Amino acid sequence: QTWHPEPDFVSHPRAKMGQAQSSSTESAAVAVQRMTLGHNRVLNAHSFDIGLETERLFCPQSSSCTSNDPVSGECERYLCLGLNSRLDGEGLKQTGRPRLSLAVVLDISTSMKHPFNSGSRVAEAESRLHVVKRGLMDFLPRLRAEDSFSLILSSSLKKTTLLPLQRVVEDSIPQVAHSISWIACDGGSGGVYLQEAVEDAAKSLLEDSSEEGSDDVERRILVLTGHVPYFSGGDSTDPLNVVAHQAQGVQTTVVGLGLELPSELSARISGVPGCSVLSVASSLEWRRQVVEAFEHIMLPAAFNVSVRFQSDEFDVEKIYGSPGIETINPDGGIVRLPTLFPALRTPAGHTRRGVVLLLLRPKPGRSLDAPVAGILRVAYQDRKQQWHTDTQTATFHAEEADADAPAHAVADDDEEDFALVQRSDVFQGTAVRKAVALVRYVNCFQTWLPLERARQDPAQRREVEAQMRAQGKVMRRMVSYLEGEAHAVGDPKLLEARDEVELLASRCADNSDSCHQQ
Numbered sequence: 001q002t003w004h005p006e007p008d009f010v011s012h013p014r015a016k017m018g019q020a021q022s023s024s025t026e027s028a029a030v031a032v033q034r035m036t037l038g039h040n041r042v043l044n045a046h047s048f049d050i051g052l053e054t055e056r057l058f059c060p061q062s063s064s065c066t067s068n069d070p071v072s073g074e075c076e077r078y079l080c081l082g083l084n085s086r087l088d089g090e091g092l093k094q095t096g097r098p099r100l101s102l103a104v105v106l107d108i109s110t111s112m113k114h115p116f117n118s119g120s121r122v123a124e125a126e127s128r129l130h131v132v133k134r135g136l137m138d139f140l141p142r143l144r145a146e147d148s149f150s151l152i153l154s155s156s157l158k159k160t161t162l163l164p165l166q167r168v169v170e171d172s173i174p175q176v177a178h179s180i181s182w183i184a185c186d187g188g189s190g191g192v193y194l195q196e197a198v199e200d201a202a203k204s205l206l207e208d209s210s211e212e213g214s215d216d217v218e219r220r221i222l223v224l225t226g227h228v229p230y231f232s233g234g235d236s237t238d239p240l241n242v243v244a245h246q247a248q249g250v251q252t253t254v255v256g257l258g259l260e261l262p263s264e265l266s267a268r269i270s271g272v273p274g275c276s277v278l279s280v281a282s283s284l285e286w287r288r289q290v291v292e293a294f295e296h297i298m299l300p301a302a303f304n305v306s307v308r309f310q311s312d313e314f315d316v317e318k319i320y321g322s323p324g325i326e327t328i329n330p331d332g333g334i335v336r337l338p339t340l341f342p343a344l345r346t347p348a349g350h351t352r353r354g355v356v357l358l359l360l361r362p363k364p365g366r367s368l369d370a371p372v373a374g375i376l377r378v379a380y381q382d383r384k385q386q387w388h389t390d391t392q393t394a395t396f397h398a399e400e401a402d403a404d405a406p407a408h409a410v411a412d413d414d415e416e417d418f419a420l421v422q423r424s425d426v427f428q429g430t431a432v433r434k435a436v437a438l439v440r441y442v443n444c445f446q447t448w449l450p451l452e453r454a455r456q457d458p459a460q461r462r463e464v465e466a467q468m469r470a471q472g473k474v475m476r477r478m479v480s481y482l483e484g485e486a487h488a489v490g491d492p493k494l495l496e497a498r499d500e501v502e503l504l505a506s507r508c509a510d511n512s513d514s515c516h517q518q
Contacts, residue, residue: 039442041279043321043354046438046493047346048431050082050355054091058302058340058380059084062394063428067436070481071444071474079309079374079394080432081335081356085301088353089345097299098216098383101148101208103165103201104136104224106183107194107257109155111226113185116258116282124283128226128257129185131283135291137177142294143168148208149176152197155186159193165204194229195239198252202245216383218299221245223254228261238268246272253297255280255290271325273303273338293352296342302380305337307356309394311374314360320439321356332374333358340380357435372396397426430489437485441497444478447471448504472508475501 050061061082068075087095112129136151143149150165162179198221205219223229229239238244242252251274254261258281261269266277276297280286290297309316309332316333319326325336335356343353376392427433451468454460479502486494 038446039320039439040323040354042438042442043357043435044323046354046434046491047350047352048082048355048434049348049350049429050084050431052349053084053086053088055086056390057085057087057382057388058305058378059390060307060376060378060392061431062376062392063432064394064396065425065427065432065436066397067425067427067433070440070477076436077314077360077362077396078432078436079358079360079396080435081307081358081376082351082431083337083340083343083353083355084351085340085342087296087299087301087342088351089343089349092295092299092342097295098218099146099148100143100298101165101205101217101219102143102222102298103150103152103205103220104222105152105154105194105197105201106132106136107155107223107225107227108153108183108185109227110185112257114226114258116280116286126283127185129183131286132224132257133180133183135286136180138291139294140168140173140176145169150201150204151180152201153183154194154197156193157186159197159200161200165208194223194225195241198223198240198245202241202248202250205250206248219250220298221250221252222298223252224257225254226257226259228256228259228265229254237264239265240269242269242272242275246274251275251300253278257286270323271338274300276339276341288352293344296344299342300339300383301342302340302382303338303385305340305380306378307335308377309333309335309358309374310377311360311372311394313363313366313372313396314374315363316358317361318359319356320359321354321435323354323356355431355435357432357439395428397428433485434489434491434494437482437489437494438497441478441482441494441501444475444501445504448475448508468508472505475505475508479505 050063053059053061061084063080063082065078065080066075067078085091108129112132113127115124115127116131117124140149145168147168148165149163149168150161151163153160153162162183163176201221205221208217208219223240240252240254245252252269252272253276254269256277256279260266260279261277269275270277278289278297280289311332315330316328319328319333319335322335323337325338327334327336343351345351373396374394376394378390378392379387381387448471451464451471454464455468479498482494482498482501486492486498
């Protein structure tokens with residue numbers, strides 16, 4: 001299997017800095033678009049070294065750190081949860097999977113005529129439909145003889161069952177691929193028939209049966225759409241009837257092609273056990289997240305997963321990267337995942353799945369001059385709805401002052417107030433270190449965003465001048481920090497993050513100069 005680099009969420013490597021400096025307005029617009037994705041999307045764009053699980057369907061791998069914030073100098077404590085499963089990587093193939101009955105609903109409205117627009121400087125020439133058709137052809141050889149496959153086309157003009165649900169016979173694959181190759185957009189700007197196409201798909205899956213092993217069949221609808229599904233009858237909060245279908249044993253995966261589904265709709269779908277929502281912004285992301293991970297996104301590893309963190313020494317202040325539902329209360333923090341899907345691994349053995357990061361705050365009056373521990377209580381269900389529980393201990397190093405620790409700062413003649421920050425960080429592995437760096441990277445941009453938006457308003461430009469200059473100082477400090485972390489964890493993607501921060505730091509300075517000229 002060909003390995004592809006991770007998706008281009010930060011698209012300004014050092015080699016492009018000269019070009020990037022000349023078009024900072026475009027870069028700022030790209031950053032605005034990207035940072036609406038938040039911590040989850042950025043964390044899920046990376047792989048993490050979280051170890052290998054060989055026995056359990058779900059087992060969180062915890063690692064902690066004590067790290068000074070590179071901007072404020074405040075000592076912060078984090079707990080990183082790697083979401084491991086024995087089905088990750090080659091585990092799914094080694095364990096074996098149930099029979100798959102798959103109905104694909106493909107949007108062929110006008111939105112699919114256009115190429116992906118990921119904000120990258122490298123424009124894509126192929127239409128979304130062409131990219132997806134090639135991916136569907138790649139699916140076919142990975143289906144087994146006992147699997148079933150159907151393809152329903154949907155647009156604002158009509159719905160068409162191109163391929164009725166049928167067993168996958170090796171001799172028929174070329175003919176099916178030929179039929180897929182002739183699919184074309186048929187006009188129309190919406191998906192009036194998308195809901196009906198999904199209903200037809202669910203009906204065919206429920207009617208599908210096999211002589212052997214009918215009790216262990218994964219029945220799944222895969223919706224591939226370039227527009228947002230909308231209400232046209234039934235439950236207005238569930239336009240694709242995901243909840244009703246799940247109750248009948250049919251799961252749904254929705255892939256947004258070049259779009260983010262509204263947060264309410266995405267939460268509604270992904271909150272149903274067995275169901276999921278993906279969003280791909282480029283052909284590279286489509287191949288990485290859907291084509292290469294085909295079996296892994298079809299077959300869940302665990303359901304109704306919960307991880308509760310409790311500690312006498314710490315309160316949970318924030319939870320980053322939770323793909324499900326999180327709760328913070330005086331007793332600790334609870335991370336809930338309606339569904340955990342298996343993940344691929346990189347050639348280096350890192351898991352291509354985001355981690356969950358808990359920002360912890362010491363409870364008042366607690367002394368941390370000795371190692372302390374917290375408890376992780378884990379619970380989840382398997383495919384047969386049987387519950388599994390586990391208890392783990394998460395340890396934290398004692399605080400240690402390090403007078404010889406290197407200081408991080410940015411040398412700049414006009415920044416006398418830019419004090420050195422002494423660093424005496426302790427990390428339990430690269431996963432927590434990388435996750436912390438990515439969260440701080442996103443936090444930096446999320447502080448910059450409202451300033452950039454205000455700067456674009458002539459009435460507010462002068463008011464944000466001082467704030468923009470201060471943010472420029474913060475971002476230059478982040479440049480130094482991200483460069484150090486990239487080398488520490490051996491991940492060049494953090495160098496790309498550094499370059500994007502550096503580009504926008506220079507834009508902050510340009511903004512201030514333009515304000516003075518006005």
